[in-house]
Amino acid sequence: MKHSYEATSLRDRLCGSLDANDVGAIVSVCGWVAKRREHGEHLAFVDLRDHSGLLQVVVEGSVDVRSEYVLRVTGTVSLRPEGTINDKIATGSVELTGCSVEILSAAEAPPFQLDDRSEIDEQIRLRYRYLDIRRSQMQKNLRLRAKVNSAIRAAMDRQGFCEVETPLLWAPTPEGAREFVVPSRLHPGEFYVLPQSPQIAKQLLMVGGFDRYFQIARCLRDEDLRADRQFEFSQLDLEASFVTQDDILDFVSEAVLDAAEVATGERPTTIETMTWQFARDNFGTDKPDLRFGMLIKELSDVFATTEVKAFSAPCVRGIRVPGGAEFSRSRLDALTDRAKELGAKGLAWFRVTEGGLDSPLDRFLNDAEREAIRTLDDSETGDLVLVVADDYALACKVLGTLRTDLGSPPVSAGPHRYCWVTEFPMFEGLDEDGNPVSAHHPFTMPHPDDVDRLESDPLSVRSQAYDLVLNGWELGSGSVRIHRADIQSRIFAILGITEEEAESRFGFLLGAFRYGAPPHAGFAFGIDRLVAIFAGEENIREVIAFPKTQSGSDLMTGAPKSIGDKQLKELRLKPQAKV
Numbered sequence: 001m002k003h004s005y006e007a008t009s010l011r012d013r014l015c016g017s018l019d020a021n022d023v024g025a026i027v028s029v030c031g032w033v034a035k036r037r038e039h040g041e042h043l044a045f046v047d048l049r050d051h052s053g054l055l056q057v058v059v060e061g062s063v064d065v066r067s068e069y070v071l072r073v074t075g076t077v078s079l080r081p082e083g084t085i086n087d088k089i090a091t092g093s094v095e096l097t098g099c100s101v102e103i104l105s106a107a108e109a110p111p112f113q114l115d116d117r118s119e120i121d122e123q124i125r126l127r128y129r130y131l132d133i134r135r136s137q138m139q140k141n142l143r144l145r146a147k148v149n150s151a152i153r154a155a156m157d158r159q160g161f162c163e164v165e166t167p168l169l170w171a172p173t174p175e176g177a178r179e180f181v182v183p184s185r186l187h188p189g190e191f192y193v194l195p196q197s198p199q200i201a202k203q204l205l206m207v208g209g210f211d212r213y214f215q216i217a218r219c220l221r222d223e224d225l226r227a228d229r230q231f232e233f234s235q236l237d238l239e240a241s242f243v244t245q246d247d248i249l250d251f252v253s254e255a256v257l258d259a260a261e262v263a264t265g266e267r268p269t270t271i272e273t274m275t276w277q278f279a280r281d282n283f284g285t286d287k288p289d290l291r292f293g294m295l296i297k298e299l300s301d302v303f304a305t306t307e308v309k310a311f312s313a314p315c316v317r318g319i320r321v322p323g324g325a326e327f328s329r330s331r332l333d334a335l336t337d338r339a340k341e342l343g344a345k346g347l348a349w350f351r352v353t354e355g356g357l358d359s360p361l362d363r364f365l366n367d368a369e370r371e372a373i374r375t376l377d378d379s380e381t382g383d384l385v386l387v388v389a390d391d392y393a394l395a396c397k398v399l400g401t402l403r404t405d406l407g408s409p410p411v412s413a414g415p416h417r418y419c420w421v422t423e424f425p426m427f428e429g430l431d432e433d434g435n436p437v438s439a440h441h442p443f444t445m446p447h448p449d450d451v452d453r454l455e456s457d458p459l460s461v462r463s464q465a466y467d468l469v470l471n472g473w474e475l476g477s478g479s480v481r482i483h484r485a486d487i488q489s490r491i492f493a494i495l496g497i498t499e500e501e502a503e504s505r506f507g508f509l510l511g512a513f514r515y516g517a518p519p520h521a522g523f524a525f526g527i528d529r530l531v532a533i534f535a536g537e538e539n540i541r542e543v544i545a546f547p548k549t550q551s552g553s554d555l556m557t558g559a560p561k562s563i564g565d566k567q568l569k570e571l572r573l574k575p576q577a578k579v
Helices: 122-127 136-158 199-207 245-264 278-285 329-341 367-374 392-407 447-455 486-496 499-513 527-535 567-572
Strands: 026-038 045-051 051-058 070-079 096-105 181-185 191-193 212-220 231-243 272-275 317-322 350-354 357-358 384-390 416-420 428-429 436-438 465-472 475-481 520-526
Touching: 026 051, 026 096, 045 070, 051 567, 136 199, 136 212, 136 231, 136 245, 136 527, 181 272, 181 329, 199 212, 199 499, 199 520, 231 384, 231 527, 245 416, 245 475, 245 520, 272 447, 278 416, 317 392, 329 350, 329 392, 329 499, 357 367, 367 384, 384 392, 416 499, 465 520, 465 527, 486 499, 486 567, 520 527
Parallel strands: 051 096, 272 416
Antiparallel strands: 026 045, 026 070, 045 051, 070 096, 181 191, 212 231, 231 520, 317 384, 350 357, 350 384, 416 465, 428 436, 465 475, 475 520
16 A cells, blocks of 8 residues: 655655565665564565565665664665565565665564564553554554544534534533542642533533534543443534534434545445334344344234243243254353343243244243244244243343344444434433433433423433444434523423522533523544444454553553652642552
């Protein structure tokens, strides 16, 4: 691949940019020694590496360099002799000959090989992250991330959005996640927080007349880490005024599809849309992986009058596992244990055979029940049917999880299947005082068809909230915001938030709304997650330059660390004994 680097005082070209078209040119290249080989006493071969690739350098006489020395080499681009061409690298048909070598920096032997071919303990990789990111895979991932960011910015600019930076030192927000707290030296005993997101700031920008805002925002949440979560993360954050939900979906889709095109070379045609209820009914989750089937099917009507005790439940649902009839009894027992871990009382399994069903429960079924299971989702001989009987929510959760466990391809497997999930519930249950709990945040607009049920049946009310999902990963979420004082007051009252509490927690936002708040809506999606999927990585650490470990530590810098007594005194803080 050609790189459009301008020449500098030290180098004319990148190592990986030379090919047969450059034969005869005298060039200077710079990079790290990947490998050195002596050929007798008077000839040495050095593989020189920079981020663009490898180049073989032929040096007459001895050259005293070792792995990871930094060199500047000047020589003539030549075709490799017949029989020595290396088809595995882009520069495999050429080499640099007649070379002069300048050592720019010596290097100690690295603690691990940087050639991407050896398995490296992750703790070692993170301890020496500055070496780890020299490896070609990490170079590829981080440069892919840069391309995605550039495509996103271009898409937002093209759609008339203005990039505005919001503060990193902020006031506590109502979003629910645990925040990082920063003590104030100038205001002893008072604290800033690092923003979970620019949510309130961007709504204030709407009041301020920036009717299309965006930012590639750094956000921080003091939550437990996992494969798709770090303390620090980046997101495309946007907000727009005088728009509907569909407008926001169109804006975001344009940016995501542009990013997909630059990352993969292909532009997806569309992003399909489904409601939260449809996703839950068919996939058992609000972040469905659409790359495979195994949809959840309803069996409740068939088993409404069943005499089988195991199926006497408000809801009976099942999934078909193609080819699952070959599962051993131990694997079926493991699936049953998994279902119980998720809260189910048990799991019924049925192997589909030419003669009917193979299952300990088969003899208790009547003909209608047996036929419903045997033909579930067009089951064929050799398939397996898994059935859960319980309440609706638990049956969805268990079967949705088993579906993912059994069928979800690895992240690196294609295709990329995007999905908008809309019409999320306005509330997700009741708190200990019996008040509904916001499913999104208290500034989310209810669905217009459900507003009249806010007080009478709040748990049935849908919201104008929406998520973007890719291959089973939630990329981000957003909503149409409440901009009307009367609806906001109703929501606060339903949530059990008094006027005094609302003023204390959200006063600066509510105060701004009194001066003319336009209808507005927004969204944010995680760039780390999006790039990880494009790169085929299971963990977002692989697309972040300097991530934290699962325990939240930085093995390279040693953070977090204690601070000195002088700083503690300035901040009016007292050291605490380690627990």
